[in-house]
Amino acid sequence: MSAPSHPSAPSAAPLRFALVGCGAIAPTQAQALKELPGLALLTHCVDIDPARAEAFAAKYSLNPATWAAVLADPAIDVITLCTPSGHHGSLAAEAFRAGKHVIVEKPLEVTVPACDALIAVQRASGRRLAVISQHRFDPASQTVRRLLNEKALGHLIAADVRVPWYRTQEYYDSGDWRGTWALDGGGCLMNQGVHTVDLMLWLCGPVREVYARTATAAHERIEVEDLVCATLSFSNGAIGTLFASTAAYPGFPVSLAIHGTKGSAVIEGDELKTLAIKGSETITGPAASAHAMQVATGGTKSAVKNAAAPAPQNLTDPAGWKWGDAHRAQFADFITSIREKRPALVEGESAREAIALIHAIYESARTGFPVSL
Numbered sequence: 380m381s382a383p384s385h386p387s388a389p390s391a392a393p394l395r396f397a398l399v400g401c402g403a404i405a406p407t408q409a410q411a412l413k414e415l416p417g418l419a420l421l422t423h424c425v426d427i428d429p430a431r432a433e434a435f436a437a438k439y440s441l442n443p444a445t446w447a448a449v450l451a452d453p454a455i456d457v458i459t460l461c462t463p464s465g466h467h468g469s470l471a472a473e474a475f476r477a478g479k480h481v482i483v484e485k486p487l488e489v490t491v492p493a494c495d496a497l498i499a500v501q502r503a504s505g506r507r508l509a510v511i512s513q514h515r516f517d518p519a520s521q522t523v524r525r526l527l528n529e530k531a532l533g534h535l536i537a538a539d540v541r542v543p544w545y546r547t548q549e550y551y552d553s554g555d556w557r558g559t560w561a562l563d564g565g566g567c568l569m570n571q572g573v574h575t576v577d578l579m580l581w582l583c584g585p586v587r588e589v590y591a592r593t594a595t596a597a598h599e600r601i602e603v604e605d606l607v608c609a610t611l612s613f614s615n616g617a618i619g620t621l622f623a624s625t626a627a628y629p630g631f632p633v634s635l636a637i638h639g640t641k642g643s644a645v646i647e648g649d650e651l652k653t654l655a656i657k658g659s660e661t662i663t664g665p666a667a668s669a670h671a672m673q674v675a676t677g678g679t680k681s682a683v684k685n686a687a688a689p690a691p692q693n694l695t696d697p698a699g700w701k702w703g704d705a706h707r708a709q710f711a712d713f714i715t716s717i718r719e720k721r722p723a724l725v726e727g728e729s730a731r732e733a734i735a736l737i738h739a740i741y742e743s744a745r746t747g748f749p750v751s752l
């Protein structure tokens with residue numbers, strides 16, 4: 380079937396969205412889209428459970444609809460998929476074939492072949508794909524990326540990355556898909572850790588070899604891991620460690636410590652907690668963000684020019700940053716990237732790299748040998 384002609388391209392009217400999958404992440408997305416007047420208009424919602432779609436529609440003043448109806452509606456420009464991870468590929472393919480742009484919640488898909496198939500359908504469609512990896516948009520992440528681009532930390536030598544989270548047994552029991560290989564795609568690393576794996580790759584570059592151990596230590600009735608330890612060799616010569624968990628009671632903040640020949644930056648709980656550069660005073664706490672910005676912008680402005688995509692506006696001001704703001708920033712980036720015909724910050728190809736690394740880690744844990752990427 381050929382794709383219908385698309386209504387969104389020439390005008391600067393807001394893109395019209397339909398949200399699919401009215402579960403846990405859906406309110407964050409609906410709120411973020413509502414906070415983008417002029418860019419986005421969320422009009423419809425869909426769920427395989429019609430009662431869920433109706434309740435969600437009532438709460439956010441939307442039209443509850445069926446999947447077939449939103450695909451057939453020429454007024455809908457973008458489908459945003461908030462369904463279980465292992466359904467992302469098949470639903471996205473249908474949406475692309477219907478001529479829609481697609482945003483997929485993380486992870487892109489649960490296997491590398493499924494990611495590749497999804498990307499192939501997207502390319503053939505000529506439509507655009509973004510994958511939610513909202514922590515790339517956090518002010519701390521944007522700032523550290525600038526510092527690394529500016530070589531303010533020297534050459535990268537090591538990364539120490541931790542996702543020591545906790546999820547109850549009730550969490551895993553709350554949905555049939557949770558903790559399954561087929562639909563969750565993995566455990567603490569694929570579902571929860573993928574954010575931080577993606578951020579690490581974006582900041583530190585590709586990994587060329589992993590050696591890992593995994594365990595299912597503190598949950599029942601799940602097929603997947605709740606503990607991961609891995610050592611990493613990056614293509615640029617740096618080495619790293621990665622710890623991820625949903626068994627670390629009561630749960631601790633995510634941290635990424637990035638060490639270069641000239642200094643270190645530590646992100647903890649989505650904030651820049653420490654910036655230490657040789658010859659300068661070490662700065663900790665909120666002041667580290669302001670200082671990092673001074674360092675990053677005190678040199679040339681090339682960090683912004685060299686970034687994979689322009690830094691969206693106001694993303695480097697951490698004051699008042701709250702849950703949901705990063706989703707909003709990512710939606711804004713995606714919509715303006717369509718308008719400006721430039722890449723978005725998290726395209727499908729880029730999001731695929733985290734899935735490839737996670738599967739290399741799983742393979743190493745399964746075989747007991749290092750795995751090359």
Ligand SMILES: NC(=O)c1ccc[n+]([C@@H]2O[C@H](COP(=O)([O-])OP(=O)(O)OC[C@H]3O[C@@H](n4cnc5c(N)ncnc54)[C@H](O)[C@@H]3O)[C@@H](O)[C@H]2O)c1
Nearest residue numbers: 400401402403404426427428461462463464484485486554
């Ligand atoms: N970016 C983030 O921080 C973040 C946070 C949580 C979840 N997620 C991701 O969002 C996705 C959904 O996770 P969740 O926790 O909201 O799950 P959930 O189980 O709470 O919600 C999923 C919803 O999708 C519906 N659904 C299932 N199959 C469907 C289909 N074929 N068509 C339409 N609706 C369908 C279910 O009925 C349910 O309402 C996952 O991929 C997850 O990894 C991202």
